[in-house]
Amino acid sequence: MTGPAAPLDSVAAPGEPCGAAAFALAVPAALPLPVLIAVPHAGRGYPESLTAAMREPAWGAARLEDRFVDLLGEAAARATGAALLVARAPRAMIDLNRAPDDVDWSMVAGAGGRRAPHSAANRRARSGLGLVPRRLPGLGEVWKERLALADLDARLETIHRPYHRAISETLDRLRDRWGAALLIDLHSMPPLRQPGHAGEGAEFVVGDRFGASCAPGLSAHALRHLARAGRRVAHNRPYSGGYALDHHAAPRRGVHAMQVEVCRSIYLDARLDQPGPRLPAVAKALAGLVRSLAEEVAALGNPDAHRQAAQ
Helix, strand or coil: CCCCCCEEEECCCCCCCCCCCCCCEECCCCCCCEEEEEEEEEEECCCCHHHHEEHHHHHHHHHCCCCCHHHHHHHHHHHCCEEEEEEEECCCCCCCCCCCCCCHHHHHECCCCCCCCCCCHHHHHCCCCCCCCCCCCCEEEECCCCHHHHHHHHHHHHHHHHHHHHHHHHHHCCCHCCCCCCEEEEECCCCCCCCCCCCCCCCEEEEECCCCCHHHHHHHHHHHHHHHHCCCCCCCCCCCCCHHHHCCCCCHHCEEEEEEEEEECEEEECCCEEEEEHHHHHHHHHHHHHHHHEEEEEEECCCHHHHHHHC
């Protein structure tokens, strides 16, 4: 496949409330792979106004982040030529894997009675991890006071909508080029324990919304590939995917999506705080998965594309 030296179309989203880029998008001009890697939860761009509003900014921010998983995504994109979208805005500001109406409206000042505080749409918000996270285990309330409705609307308009528009437009370009496209929504997870077992849990979890977000063969291929590489894998449990898969996946139109969770213990240090010595090996494993899935996606698109991807 075409290597990472291909010229890039690079975009940084303007207008984030803190004044910095909300996300960075890099797409090789030749579109050498039908794959977009998106990293929504590793943003570390904390404006002073945000941290000042948090009760325990250092502790709360670290708990919310998919700590340094963007380094894995960036390394895999460099190694393969896959398109890459990385959020710079932190999850504490806005969760890009939540629906725009997945909000605990009781934490928003000025919302009034215009929106129902409880509905099927905001089920995650009620757990404390909605569009703007509210509560964390061991910390309780994240914020000192309620969020202004104008601030929430600004975050939606300048971060959430442009980020997902970038995903949609990039997937359309890839599908037009290859006949099919795949979104890999990349996350990290705390170490898992297998219920009823003394052994360690999965290192990778592949989520496909229980078969709804991609062709079944793609998930099966990802699981086989990782298992053959000696990695412990799980399918959909405990993570099957979220808003990104629900919103962007359209397998009948050739747009597929899967979530890949990577255990933090295999690429961070012993404190699960900083990049560890095994990060390059995990990035290499992820790059191998991207290459392998790219060939499968190209085959779904058309046979000629499959032959090109295999070169």
